[in-house]
Amino acid sequence: MRALLVVNPAATTTSARTRDVLIHALASDLKLDVATTEYRGHARDLARQAAESGTYELVVALGGDGTVNEVVNGLLHDGPAPDALPRLAVVPGGSTNVFARALGLPNDVVEATGALLDALRDGSERTVGLGLAGGTPGTRDEAVPARWFTFCAGFGFDAGVVGRVEQHRERGKRSTHALYVRQVVRQYLSEPHRRNGVITLNRPGEDPVEELVLSIVCNTSxxxxxxxxxxxxxxxxxxxxxxxxxxxxxxxxxxVARYGTQLVTSTPERGPRGKHVVSGHDLTDFTLQSQVPLPFQMDGDHLGLRTSVTFTGVRRALRVIV
Structure with missing residues (x-):
């Protein structure tokens, strides 16, 4: 099997020596080409070229959730075609690795590589659904290109936290969970709309849900x-x-105290609940609109300010080795 390994050299939890060992291990079972990312968006470009070349059966992303997101967007540049596109495999190298862990993969890079090789030998894969988000026609954001996400998107408070974390990372700070917690507190203290929400959820055939302060879109749990x-x-x-x-x-x-506690103690059977909670399940199409520009993030990547985002849930979008 011919495969392209897309390596993010800045991945948080891998060293050059570790990457060399992983490359050697993968090359023992695959006809492996290796490409190292050099700029933001490079993983997307490499994955797109791999898909368009027709020569690769597999693209492996070695990095964090941002690297995985770029590879997915490259593979799906021309839309989903699970049977025609290369399969995706992930070796987690970031600080959180939500997508890989949601797939049931080990969070350790060495263990994950071993699990990947076992899955390839066994022919173990699944076809996963993904989210697609873009600007809404008739709004100031209509020219924003659609982009795929693998596990979550946030509009408003959640994305504001992500933006704060990115600012600290650009100044050289490590992406730690303690950093996230501090930025949650700071975002809350500076949030101008925490008592009067400005987000409206619009779903086809249903009444709008207005005055949302926070909105999180999930593709997995x-x-x-x-x-x-x-x-x-x-x-x-x-x-x-x-x-x-x-x-x-x-x-x-x-x-915040009530719903924050519910979130931290949540389980696969029970999440945040109460009179201020709005939820929707298995939604194919909906829009989040705001009275003012708000921060927007996908898969932990801050994408600037938006006033409106249209979401589409696409089932069976991409084959993944698990």
Whole structure:
């Protein structure tokens, strides 16, 4: 089997020596070509070239969730075609690795490589659904190109936290879970809309849900991790269904304490709940609109400010080795 390994040399939890060992291990079972990313978006470009060349059966992403997101967008540049596109494999090298862990892969790079080789020998794979998000026609964001995401997107508060973390990383700080927690607190203290939400959820055939303060869109569950603790914002979300959405209509101090505790103690059967919680399951098409520009993120990548985002849940979009 011919495969392309896309390596992010800046991956948080891998060293040059570790990468060399992993490349040697993969090359023992695959006809392996290796490409190292050199700029933001390079993994997307490499994966697109691999898909268009027709010479690769497999593309392996070695890096964090951002690298995986770029590879997925490269593979799906011309749309989903599971039987025609190369399969995707992931070796986690980031700080959180939500997509890989949601697939049931080990979070350790060496163990994950061993599991990948075992899966290839056994022919073990699954076809997963993905989310697609883009600008909404008739709004200031209509020219924003559609982009795929693998596990979650956030519009508003959640994305503001991601943006703060990225700013600290650009200044040289490590992406740690303690850093995320600090930025959650700071985002809350500076959030101007925490008592009067400005987000509206629009679903075909249903009344709009207005005044949301927070909105998280999930393609799988858990939607992220706090250290080794999984957080289940939408426990029913799955790679086998369309998208789930969680919204909150209030972020007072008491509401934050209540729903924050529910999120930290959430389980695969029980997530945040209460009179200020809005949720939707297995949604194929919906839109989140805001009265003012708000931060937007996908798969932990801050994408700037938007006033409107249209979401599409696409079942059976891509084959993945597991």
């Amino acid at each position: 858990p939607y992220t991790y706090l250290g080794n603790r999984p957080l289940y914002a939408s426990p029913e979300a799955s790679f086998d269904t369309a998208l789930d959405v969680l919204g909150l209509t209030k972020l007072s101090t008491s509401a």
